[in-house]
Amino acid sequence: MNVQDSGLEAALVEACRRALANCRYPQINVASAVSTTDGRIFTAVQVRSRTCSHCSTCAEPVAIGMALAAGTDDFDTCVALHRSTGTVLSPCGSCRELLRDHGFRHVIVHLADGRPVTATPDELLPWS
Numbered sequence: 001m002n003v004q005d006s007g008l009e010a011a012l013v014e015a016c017r018r019a020l021a022n023c024r025y026p027q028i029n030v031a032s033a034v035s036t037t038d039g040r041i042f043t044a045v046q047v048r049s050r051t052c053s054h055c056s057t058c059a060e061p062v063a064i065g066m067a068l069a070a071g072t073d074d075f076d077t078c079v080a081l082h083r084s085t086g087t088v089l090s091p092c093g094s095c096r097e098l099l100r101d102h103g104f105r106h107v108i109v110h111l112a113d114g115r116p117v118t119a120t121p122d123e124l125l126p127w128s
Contacts, residue, residue, distance in 0.1 A: 002026035004110065008077060009108050009116055011041065013088065016081035016105040019043040025050075029045075029090065034067055034104075042067040053104040060095040067102055077118070096124045 016031035023031075023045050049055035050077035059080055067075065077098055080089040088110045091099060096101045099107055100121035107119050 003060075006116070008035065009079065010109065011035075012077065012079040013081055015041050015043045016079065019045050020083045029083045030059045030080055030084075031083070032063040032078060034060070034063045034075060036067060036071075036072050036075045037076050037105075038073065040067075040070075042070065058092060058095050060091055061098050064098060068126065073102065075102055075104045077106040077108060078104055093125075096121055100125060106109070109113045 006120045012033040012035060015033040017030040019033070020028070025048075026121055027050070028045045031043060033041050033047075033078060035041050042063050043064050044059050046059040047057040047062060060078060063078070064075070067073070079081070080091060080095075081087070082089055090109045091107060096107075104121055105120060107124060108116055109119055109124070110116050
């Protein structure tokens with residue numbers, strides 16, 4: 001794991017903040033931004049059922065889908081942000097698998113002390 005380039009992290013986090021600010025559903029708490037090797041950024045929010053609390057989809061696969069729908073698949077970096085705390089989140093196990101499967105080079109996570117670091121999806125998966 002390496003210390004993250006603060007410029008890219010700042011751009012991705014700001015993209016997440018904008019996505020959450022545009023989302024009118026208060027139960028939506030997480031946004032994700034993914035960057036491609038050509039510098040494009042795609043954002044999305046998690047998708048949650050309004051009536052069934054356990055029916056949801058994480059923001060990371062939705063952002064990946066947005067990029068795929070735009071015709072790109074050369075991924076670089078992913079970050080997810082929590083709305084109310086403003087903290088960068090570590091992806092869940094399923095999202096870690098998707099990030100690896102789609103060839104992401106980096107995932108931004110924050111350590112317990114708040115330091116941002118980059119990791120590869122393989123570093124986040126203990127049994128790869």
